Amino acid sequence: MNSKNKKDSILEKDVDSMNDNKKGPGGKRVTFNKNRISWRIGLNNFAKHLFSLSTVFAVVVLVILLFQIIKGSIGWLDWQFLTSNLSIFPEKAGIIGAIVGTLYLMMIVIPVTLILGVSTAIYLEEYAIEGRIQRFIKVNISNLASVPSVIFGLLGLTVFSRMLSLGSSIMAGGLTMSLLVLPIVVVSSQEALRAVPGFLREASYGMGADKWTTIWRVVLPVSIPGILTGAILAISRAIGETAPLVVLGIPTLIMKIPTGVLDDFTVMPIQIYYWTLDTVLTPEYAYLASATIVVLLLTLFILNSVAIVIRNKFQKTF
Amino acid sequence: MRSTNEEQNKYVYDVRGLNLWYGDNQALKDITMGVEENEITAIIGPSGCGKSTFVKTLNRMIESIPIVRTEGEILYHGHDIFGSHMMVEELRTRVGMVFQKPNPFPKSIFENVVYGPKIHGVKDKKILMEIAEQSLRGAALWDEVKDRMSENAYSLSGGQQQRLCIARTMAVSPEVILMDEPTSALDPVATMRIEELMEDLKKEYTVIIVTHNMQQAARISDKTAFFLSGELIEFDMTHKIFSNPQDKRTEDYITGRFG
Numbered sequence: 001m002n003s004k005n006k007k008d009s010i011l012e013k014d015v016d017s018m019n020d021n022k023k024g025p026g027g028k029r030v031t032f033n034k035n036r037i038s039w040r041i042g043l044n045n046f047a048k049h050l051f052s053l054s055t056v057f058a059v060v061v062l063v064i065l066l067f068q069i070i071k072g073s074i075g076w077l078d079w080q081f082l083t084s085n086l087s088i089f090p091e092k093a094g095i096i097g098a099i100v101g102t103l104y105l106m107m108i109v110i111p112v113t114l115i116l117g118v119s120t121a122i123y124l125e126e127y128a129i130e131g132r133i134q135r136f137i138k139v140n141i142s143n144l145a146s147v148p149s150v151i152f153g154l155l156g157l158t159v160f161s162r163m164l165s166l167g168s169s170i171m172a173g174g175l176t177m178s179l180l181v182l183p184i185v186v187v188s189s190q191e192a193l194r195a196v197p198g199f200l201r202e203a204s205y206g207m208g209a210d211k212w213t214t215i216w217r218v219v220l221p222v223s224i225p226g227i228l229t230g231a232i233l234a235i236s237r238a239i240g241e242t243a244p245l246v247v248l249g250i251p252t253l254i255m256k257i258p259t260g261v262l263d264d265f266t267v268m269p270i271q272i273y274y275w276t277l278d279t280v281l282t283p284e285y286a287y288l289a290s291a292t293i294v295v296l297l298l299t300l301f302i303l304n305s306v307a308i309v310i311r312n313k314f315q316k317t318f
Numbered sequence: 319m320r321s322t323n324e325e326q327n328k329y330v331y332d333v334r335g336l337n338l339w340y341g342d343n344q345a346l347k348d349i350t351m352g353v354e355e356n357e358i359t360a361i362i363g364p365s366g367c368g369k370s371t372f373v374k375t376l377n378r379m380i381e382s383i384p385i386v387r388t389e390g391e392i393l394y395h396g397h398d399i400f401g402s403h404m405m406v407e408e409l410r411t412r413v414g415m416v417f418q419k420p421n422p423f424p425k426s427i428f429e430n431v432v433y434g435p436k437i438h439g440v441k442d443k444k445i446l447m448e449i450a451e452q453s454l455r456g457a458a459l460w461d462e463v464k465d466r467m468s469e470n471a472y473s474l475s476g477g478q479q480q481r482l483c484i485a486r487t488m489a490v491s492p493e494v495i496l497m498d499e500p501t502s503a504l505d506p507v508a509t510m511r512i513e514e515l516m517e518d519l520k521k522e523y524t525v526i527i528v529t530h531n532m533q534q535a536a537r538i539s540d541k542t543a544f545f546l547s548g549e550l551i552e553f554d555m556t557h558k559i560f561s562n563p564q565d566k567r568t569e570d571y572i573t574g575r576f577g
């Protein structure tokens with residue numbers, strides 16, 4: 001304590017002598033204000049604890065959620081559950097139909113959103129002439145990202161189910177889901193393309209490369225990590241989303257496992273939804289719902305891991 | 319691109335009355351100069367005098383800025399580079415460019431050097447290997463990187479990266495190499511190595527180099543052009559510019575009175 005006081009006094013003396021010599025603009029002296037600095041340091045500590053508390057809150061909620069779900073699924077989540085077809089008897093029920101349905105849905109959603117989304121982003125960022133129309137399109141795409149998913153369900157019902165008579169098939173569901181998550185992919189891909197440093201494009205153009213060659217060989221490889229980050233978000237959302245499929249009238253009570261993209265299907269979130277609804281009649285359905293949630297989370301986890309591995313493979317340092 | 323006029327043949331670049339505007343700001347005013355083959359032409363001048371703009375106009379890189387407007391002619395071997403018959407991709411294949419900051423691609427050293435040949439359609443792995451070796455030797459980098467061709471270019475030092483960029487430019491076998499302050503981001507040792515390299519480059523290429531550094535211009539160039547506020551003040555043999563400048567402003571600049 002003693003030494004600290006000594007140090008403080010030396011510091012003050014130094015600052016004082018400095019203040020004597022130096023005058024700021026307008027003749028005002030810059031003085032070292034100990035109270036002010038102590039207050040700022042206190043504020044910093046407060047901010048640190050406030051922010052760590054926010055983090056803790058999020059983690060606690062997640063842990064409680066996971067704990068509840070896993071607790072509910074114990075004893076129900078087994079091989080039989082994964083490989084059996086739907087049944088009204090809880091002990092016999094399985095979700096193979098929903099798993100296959102979700103996988104089929106992804107087979108549509110992933111290529112459609114990636115190809116359409118990245119192409120749109122390339123057009124808007126690289127080819128479109130800057131101006132009002134381009135800005136208008138960009139703002140609209142950003143706004144589409146916040147349109148409620150039920151609305152997309154209605155759009156899918158009108159266009160894909162009715163007009164194209166795809167009914168409640170995997171194709172109709174997949175295309176609807178693609179529309180829903182397309183804005184996420186477009187916006188994040190635009191960000192990724194914009195983040196490619198201009199000097200890399202310059203280098204390519206400087207050697208006589210045309211625009212497409214530059215995009216294909218330089219811009220896209222560099223922006224793949226950013227594009228995949230958006231894709232992960234989008235696909236995760238598509239796997240978990242329920243509302244648009246409910247609007248399309250995706251049934252839950254189908255005993256037939258889909259074998260093609262024009263078959264009827266169900267997906268895990270729908271299965272969870274209906275089992276939760278029917279808990280009033282059959283309490284055991286709650287456990288089935290929990291078990292399905294665990295499977296859904298694992299599927300997401302696996303898909304995300306694959307995307308992250310690809311992303312890291314392409315991650316480049318500058 | 320065959321020349322139509324014998325007299326024009328003397329110049330690789332024949333710039334006639336070039337004016338350039340950024341929006342309403344005139345950056346180049348009535349520039350007229352000729353660049354001869356296998357010479358190093360240095361362009362000096364204070365910041366903002368238009369020297370980088372000028373060199374970027376020579377391969378039309380300046381067009382990436384949408385508000386740029388040009389007037390006048392730049393003849394490359396007698397052909398107007400702004401003419402409708404000129405494909406900008408062809409011009410840039412014949413006229414390579416090395417930039418201020420080393421800008422290798424985030425790819426392997428090998429992939430960097432063969433980028434140009436690959437986009438111009440060379441597929442044979444053996445030929446690509448040969449081009450890579452030749453270019454890297456040409457840029458005095460071969461001995462340093464021959465055992466690490468598959469490493470990322472960003473593992474090289476700044477000076478090595480810049481020589482890699484020079485090798486990458488040479489791999490397209492251009493006739494002219496434009497250099498926009500190629501050593502301004504490098505330390506003195508790396509700068510010296512690049513200057514040594516310039517001497518060899520001259521034998522095969524016509525080099526136009528923008529430099530901030532007057533000593534560098536004096537050391538390496540055959541001819542020097544002095545730019546000031548968008549005007550070409552003086553253009554002559556380097557030794558003449560530095561020993562006996564005709565214009566007062568040139569003298570003031572090279573003796574360090576401003577700039």
